[in-house]
Amino acid sequence: MKTHTGEKPHSCSVCLRAFAYGSDLAVHKRTHTGEKPYGCPRCEKRFPRKCTLDLHMRTHTGERPYSCSVCQKPFANKCYLRIHTRTHTGERPYSCSVCERAFALKSHLFQHMKTHTGEKPYSCPVCRRAFAFSGALRRHEGTHARVKPFSCSVCGKSFTLRCALRAHARQHTGERPYSCSTCQKGFADRSGLRQHERTHTGERPHSCSVCQGAFVNGTVLRQHMRIHTGERPYSCPECQKTFARKAYLRSHMKTHTGEKPYSCSVCRRTFAYKSVLTKHEATHGDRTRRPTERLSPDHSHRTL
Structure with missing residues (x-):
């Protein structure tokens, strides 16, 4: 009956999220405790739910029994297929009760709501x-x-997380699987898409507690806060100047x-900064028609 009444009497003591059944709450609590009782017999990866383990096993077997009727792309489970079809239909069934922004996934709505509540349950x-x-x-x-076990096979850069390596690899492949539903601009990762979407909505959920300035993401806010705190965490190894x-x-x-990686297309003079090159090229007038050239490191020290 709870599915009809909407009753959710079981609440998480950490994040206060409510559930209809105690069993669902018990599974949810594992997101806070990190408990993963179900282990894969092939790769030793562990999961908080048995159904998630069953789905994971298809990454080993290669089984993808569900296909999209529009583009024939196969999926390992029916849920992924249902979510994928929304990229064709444009359906966004989950709406924010505060700003009415709509989402294709309930999890995206749940994450978005935190921009209104300011909730930060993970420390x-x-x-x-x-x-x-x-x-x-x-x-x-x-x-x-200190350990970064995941290395890029192209440039050798190392990462602490496999997902970070996957996102980085798209810089080399040019893959941009996440596209804006408003302007179709593509992005290499979902967070880049989320931040871009705010240029359309005008949403700036991160506010400065000192001057009330608003920002599209937490990184920009943290950088801004250094104006107030005077913090300069990046120091030069040569002269110890901080930034x-x-x-x-x-x-x-x-x-x-x-x-000096920036070269003038007219006189070949080189510059350390693109802004200085732009000012210099103005002295040539209309003759600077070719695009700015960026020199390879082997030639970046030479000036004429």
């Missing part, structure tokens, strides 16, 4: 920093770990390396 055991999403916490925990952003440090390092 780092090392530095106690809190996060709204478990995935964000896992990525953050990698900043404390608020890693990009500023990278730019500063050129003063030590002498690197």
Whole structure:
């Protein structure tokens, strides 16, 4: 009867999420405790639910019994197929009760609601920093770990998480599987798409507690907060000068390396910064018709 009445008498003591049945609550609690009682006999990967293990086993068997009637793409389970068909139909059945924004997945709506409530139930055991999403916490925990076991086969860059390596690999392949439903712009990862969508909605869910400035994501807010705190966490190994952003440090390092990767298309003079090149090219007037050339590292020290 609870499916008809909507009654959810069982609540999580950590995040207060409510469930109709105690068994569902018991499974949910594993997202907080990290308990994964079901292990894969082939790869030793573990799961909080037996049904999730059963689905995982298809990654070993290659079984994909459900196919899309539009594009014939096969899927391992009926749920994935149902979600996929929404990319064809544009269906977004889950709507936010606060801002009426709609989502194709209930989990995306659940995540979105945290931008209104400010809820951050996941905290780092090392530095106690809190996060709204478990995935964000896992990525953050990698900043404390010294081991980076997942390496890119193309450029050798290493990562603490396999999912981070997968997202990075798309820089080499050019794959952009996540597309904006408004303008069709593609993105390599879901978080990039989420942030881009805010350029259409105008949503800026991250607010500064000092000046009330609003930002599209937590990273930009953290960078902004350094204006108030004076924090400069990035230091130059050569002269110990400190910077608020890693990009500023990278730019500063050129003063030590002498690197000048930007070349004028008219006189071949080279510059360390693109902005300086743009100002220089204005001195040539209409003659700067060819696109700006970026030199390879072997030629970036040469000027004429």
